[in-house]
Amino acid sequence: MKSLSKKGLEITPSATLEITAKAKEMKKQGIDVIGFGAGEPDFNTPINIQQKAIKAINDGNTRYTSASGIIELKKAICEKFKSDNNLVYNENNIIVSNGAKHSLYNALNAILNPGDEVIIPVPYWVSYPELVKIADGTPVLVETKEENDFKYTIEDLEKSYNKNTKAIILNSPSNPTGTVYTKEELEMIADWAVKNDIFIISDEIYEKLIYDGYEHVSIASISDKVKDLTIVINGMSKAYAMTGWRIGYAAANEEIIKVMNNIQAHTTSNPNTISQYASVEGLTGDQSIISEMKKHFIDRRNYMVDKINSIKGLYCKKPKGAFYVMANISQLKGKVVKGVEINTSIDFCNLLLDKGNVAVVPGAAFGSDNYIRLSYATSIENIKEGLTRIENVIK
Numbered sequence: 001m002k003s004l005s006k007k008g009l010e011i012t013p014s015a016t017l018e019i020t021a022k023a024k025e026m027k028k029q030g031i032d033v034i035g036f037g038a039g040e041p042d043f044n045t046p047i048n049i050q051q052k053a054i055k056a057i058n059d060g061n062t063r064y065t066s067a068s069g070i071i072e073l074k075k076a077i078c079e080k081f082k083s084d085n086n087l088v089y090n091e092n093n094i095i096v097s098n099g100a101k102h103s104l105y106n107a108l109n110a111i112l113n114p115g116d117e118v119i120i121p122v123p124y125w126v127s128y129p130e131l132v133k134i135a136d137g138t139p140v141l142v143e144t145k146e147e148n149d150f151k152y153t154i155e156d157l158e159k160s161y162n163k164n165t166k167a168i169i170l171n172s173p174s175n176p177t178g179t180v181y182t183k184e185e186l187e188m189i190a191d192w193a194v195k196n197d198i199f200i201i202s203d204e205i206y207e208k209l210i211y212d213g214y215e216h217v218s219i220a221s222i223s224d225k226v227k228d229l230t231i232v233i234n235g236m237s238k239a240y241a242m243t244g245w246r247i248g249y250a251a252a253n254e255e256i257i258k259v260m261n262n263i264q265a266h267t268t269s270n271p272n273t274i275s276q277y278a279s280v281e282g283l284t285g286d287q288s289i290i291s292e293m294k295k296h297f298i299d300r301r302n303y304m305v306d307k308i309n310s311i312k313g314l315y316c317k318k319p320k321g322a323f324y325v326m327a328n329i330s331q332l333k334g335k336v337v338k339g340v341e342i343n344t345s346i347d348f349c350n351l352l353l354d355k356g357n358v359a360v361v362p363g364a365a366f367g368s369d370n371y372i373r374l375s376y377a378t379s380i381e382n383i384k385e386g387l388t389r390i391e392n393v394i395k
Helices: 015-028 047-058 071-085 100-111 127-134 154-160 183-196 224-229 254-267 273-284 288-308 345-356 380-394
Strands: 094-097 117-122 138-143 165-171 199-203 230-235 248-251 324-328 371-375
Touching: 015 345, 047 273, 071 094, 071 248, 071 273, 094 100, 094 254, 100 127, 100 165, 100 199, 100 230, 100 248, 100 254, 117 127, 117 154, 127 138, 138 154, 154 183, 165 183, 183 199, 183 224, 199 224, 224 230, 248 254, 288 324, 288 380, 345 371, 345 380
Parallel strands: 117 138, 117 165, 165 199, 199 230
Antiparallel strands: 094 248, 230 248, 324 371
């Protein structure tokens, strides 16, 4: 057989999906596994959105649409940006894609050439570096500090900048850390990007899931200059419990959107038609699911943070958004637990799965081996039982 694509062979498998798949296989075998791995709300899609999808089927809205999405959904997205983010876009500034990950793929392929560098904060969402590599770019990983809530500083950006720097990725609220940038912090990053003529890819998929009085600010709203350099990424998955519906969207200047549209037209064509009509209802209909989910997420987060910080060998900071906790395991590294020497986060995750029937994600997947990630997008009963099992394994 002839050799395969070098680019394809260099893509790292998603550790989050691998852990989830292993846990599911154990469950199939009848093993009672508590999973803290998958990044999706455990709530059903709201009934009004479901009904809109059924109506679309019954009305015959099941055919191809424009590759970039239906006009009704683009208008709803524009209204959302105006009311939620103080951003004025028209339909030509919007593209609807097959999930926010697809929007990121389109965005990076629209702006990168071979040799271009993209600055990415560590810990990062697992797909960021791989998506950059797929687009022939070079990921430049910037270590952030836990004591600074895992945020970029201008000093970090200056040290990483060179003539090949094309873009930075900003994720607020963040997966995996739950970090939320303040307006003042975003203004400094925006000024730096404008000064250096750097694109900003702002992943805002968790914007509705922010707690403790913190507010989401889109960096594109800082000024017209930074708006022109920013590609805002968002979608329906997290806020509306629509992970499987696969609808994401991006907003940017028309020139960028045209290139993204051309890429999408030749790769996937339009996103799912039925899901698009359902998403119009999601954005314009009853929004109560968001506040209801947030109540549960806050209770779960508070319990998880308190419990983790009570377990000897673990500690964590309280996340301000999304639905993940990054637990620091550095005190356990080098120790032997139940006959297993813990040298890496993968060692620890395998120990928890094998000895405690608990699935968590190794920090190595996010570029930070001193951590594990736990999702609190699961029931409080599962959280209590799972954390008790983790505590018992460590004991």
